[in-house]
Amino acid sequence: MTNSQKILDRRKQFVPNAIGIFNPSTAISETGSIITDADGKEMIDFAGGIGVVNAGHCPPPVVKAIAEQAAKLIHCSFNVASYELYMQLAEKLATLFPHGEHTKVMLTNSGAESVENAIKIARQATGRQAIICYDGAFHGRSMMSMTLTSKVGYKIGCGPFAPEVYRLPFPDTYRYGNGMSEDDFADMHLRELENFFHTNVPQTAVAAIIIEPVQGEGGFTVVPAKYLQGLRKICDEYGIMLILDEVQSGFGRTGKWAAYQHFDVVPDISTWAKSMGSGMPIGCVIGKAAIMDSCKPSTIGGTYPGNPVCCAASLATIQYMEEIDINALGEKVGNIVRTRFNKMKEQFAAIGDVRGLGAMMAFELVKDNDPFQPDADTCKKLITYCASNGLIVINAGVNGNVIRVLGPLVISEALLNKGLDIIENGLQELLG
Ligand SMILES: Cc1ncc(COP(=O)(O)O)c(C=O)c1O
Numbered sequence: 001m002t003n004s005q006k007i008l009d010r011r012k013q014f015v016p017n018a019i020g021i022f023n024p025s026t027a028i029s030e031t032g033s034i035i036t037d038a039d040g041k042e043m044i045d046f047a048g049g050i051g052v053v054n055a056g057h058c059p060p061p062v063v064k065a066i067a068e069q070a071a072k073l074i075h076c077s078f079n080v081a082s083y084e085l086y087m088q089l090a091e092k093l094a095t096l097f098p099h100g101e102h103t104k105v106m107l108t109n110s111g112a113e114s115v116e117n118a119i120k121i122a123r124q125a126t127g128r129q130a131i132i133c134y135d136g137a138f139h140g141r142s143m144m145s146m147t148l149t150s151k152v153g154y155k156i157g158c159g160p161f162a163p164e165v166y167r168l169p170f171p172d173t174y175r176y177g178n179g180m181s182e183d184d185f186a187d188m189h190l191r192e193l194e195n196f197f198h199t200n201v202p203q204t205a206v207a208a209i210i211i212e213p214v215q216g217e218g219g220f221t222v223v224p225a226k227y228l229q230g231l232r233k234i235c236d237e238y239g240i241m242l243i244l245d246e247v248q249s250g251f252g253r254t255g256k257w258a259a260y261q262h263f264d265v266v267p268d269i270s271t272w273a274k275s276m277g278s279g280m281p282i283g284c285v286i287g288k289a290a291i292m293d294s295c296k297p298s299t300i301g302g303t304y305p306g307n308p309v310c311c312a313a314s315l316a317t318i319q320y321m322e323e324i325d326i327n328a329l330g331e332k333v334g335n336i337v338r339t340r341f342n343k344m345k346e347q348f349a350a351i352g353d354v355r356g357l358g359a360m361m362a363f364e365l366v367k368d369n370d371p372f373q374p375d376a377d378t379c380k381k382l383i384t385y386c387a388s389n390g391l392i393v394i395n396a397g398v399n400g401n402v403i404r405v406l407g408p409l410v411i412s413e414a415l416l417n418k419g420l421d422i423i424e425n426g427l428q429e430l431l432g
Helices: 003-014 060-072 084-096 111-126 143-148 182-199 225-238 308-324 326-347 376-388 413-431
Strands: 029-031 034-036 042-045 103-108 130-134 165-168 206-211 241-245 269-272 283-288 351-357 360-365 394-396 402-405
Touching: 042 413, 060 308, 084 103, 084 283, 084 308, 103 111, 111 143, 111 206, 111 241, 111 269, 111 283, 165 182, 182 225, 206 225, 225 241, 308 326, 326 351, 326 360, 326 413, 360 376, 376 394, 376 402, 376 413
Parallel strands: 130 165, 130 206, 206 241, 241 269
Antiparallel strands: 029 034, 034 042, 103 283, 269 283, 351 360, 360 402, 394 402
16 A cells, blocks of 8 residues: 555544545645655646645745744734734735735735635725625635635535625626627626616625635636726725735736736735745735724734744745746746647647636636536546646636646746646547
């Protein structure tokens, strides 16, 4: 029996089955864009721990910062004793992501916690309760974030869910565009939103609209620019908070620090996590100062958020990202992947759509070139083929039929192409 099989067997014995296995690989060490499995096999990583290691696995300056900080101050709770690192990180984030003239930042432990707090902040800032979210959205697994999440498979048996949550169709041009221009399609969805205020919930009751500029778990569907810009206008008109969830799309993934920077839209509140800490559990909510300060004392916060070791990891990560120009890397990786995926689409009819923004790239597998016949089975087989041939890759999409690339952006061109070759060979073997 291999070491990897032993690990997977022990996992079955001691860990609840419901904790997902997105890929059959194991891990014992990692560096750059390579994960070494429990049997010493080197795997190219296209999953990045679900989009967490844009700056690579174990970047040396981040490892050093974690070790040095752990020797000095691991935890005292920011509520109990203030420390400079929290402010350093808050200032850095406010500078990178200004939300108006004065921006404030609260640190969290995860993406779900960022979303949870963003909703509490929006409700307190507006004095309203309703939240609008989207089909295909993923915002986390805590109770409010799970309510906002769309895919029923993630929620089964967990209700009742939080009240005052309303859901709109996401403007998904591939599935529902019907040959319309992207702008016309965006206009149609904006009109539907205006109508929604008469048919579902009045705008005066809506605290926030939360949306991912590029849906992550939903399958890398990019919001049409005109739609996001239209949302901004509608939110301004009705005093609704626009919350942009950048947990998966942030920190260089799309070739910019924030995906929203592609759209020339600034949110009132934004949510972050994943790649901001290179794998340490840290996230944040960023917002206009007046909005962030509308919260009553102690309604936001917690024991661990902004833990000094996580702050040190995040500061070192951001500094390293600046040094290596993470956004240029995101753009470069994205261009290579897009070109290769488009070529694969010409070769394999099963690829119904290639889409994404920067290095947040994916393709969708369907039967008979029909967006409504998702081919999750081939997707699963392709992931298994890749795993046995040295590539870790994961799926996405409410139907589980989307192959997505979320790996480290520090990957060399040679390794990136080697990984893409494995995908292409897998498609060849599975589809002929
Ligand atoms: C857009 C988005 N929001 C929120 C989350 C939840 O983050 P976490 O898993 O850190 O709670 C995720 C996780 O994949 C995500 O992609």
